[in-house]
Amino acid sequence: MSEELSLKVKNFYQEVYNQGNLDAMEEFIDVNYLRHQPPMKDVQGLAAYKAFISEVRGAYTNFNMILDEIITAGNKTVVRLTLTGKNTGKSPTIRTPPTGREIAMPACVVSTWDNGKIAEEWVYNDYLGLTYQFGVMPIITGSFE
Template structure:
C-alpha cells in the first residue's frame, strides 16, 4: 500500500511517496483542466457557430447577395428552415428561405406558385393541422439540390377539404420525401411526396 499523501505538497510528496502517486498529483490536474476547458469551450463555440452560419446565410439572402455554402452549412440552413417555418410557424421569415418565384409541387394537388400563394398555403396548413412537427432524418445535399427524408406529425383540428373529412382531432405521423432546388441560397422549387394513404388511414380509424 502506498503512503498517505493527504495534506502534503507536491514537492514533499515527491520525496516521501511512491513515484506513481507523485506523478498523479503533479501531472494529472493540469491535464484534466485542459481537457474539460477544451471540451466546454468547443461545445459552446460550435453551437454558437452553427446558429451564426444560418443567420449569416439569411442575412446575405436578405441583402440580395449570392452565397456559396458547403454541404455541411447547407444542411444547417435547411434545418433552420424547418425549425423556423414548418415547426415554428414563423411566416415572417419566408423571404429569407424562399424565392419570390417559389414553385411547390405535391401530386396530386395543383401546384403552388409564388411567395404569396405559398404563404396562403402554409396559413391553411397550420389552420388544419395543430402542433405540426417535421423531422428530417436525412438531409442529402448535392450542389443546388437538397433531398429530405423523414416524418411529419400533427393533429387534424380543421377540415381536410380534399378528402371531404371534417376535423377529427386525431393525431397522425406519416413519412415524407422532399426535393428542394436552390438558387442563390433560396428555395425556387419544392417537390413533395407524402404518405397520403397512411394519413387517411390514421385519421379515419376508429
C-alpha cells in the first residue's frame, strides 16, 4: 500500500501541479475534498481545488513542485516539497503585485486518502520566507542564542 500511495502522490504532483492537467484531478481527488492551509480559508470540493491550483499556477512562470520526501503510513501521506517559479502573476496566498522574482518555498502536505483518492489535506507553507523573497518583509539577521 505504501509504494502504491507514493506512486500516486508522485503522479498527482507531476500531472496536476507541474503539467497543469486539471482534468486528471478527478483520478486523485475526492469530490468532497477538504483542504486546510492556514492562515487561508479552507478549500472545499473538487471544483474549488481546481480553481485554486489554476490560480497558483497562474502566479508563477516556470512553476514546479519538487518532491523532497514522501512518507506513507496507513491511509496517510506526508510530502515535504519545494515550490519554485518566477512570480509574474498575482499570488493567491500573498496579496502583492507580481514581483518578477524567482522563489523557492518549502512546504509540507499531510494527506488523508479514502478509496484511493485524497479526501483531506493540511498544508503548511513557509509564508514568512515567501514574503522575504517577494521583498515585502526585510530579512532579519542575527543570532537568537
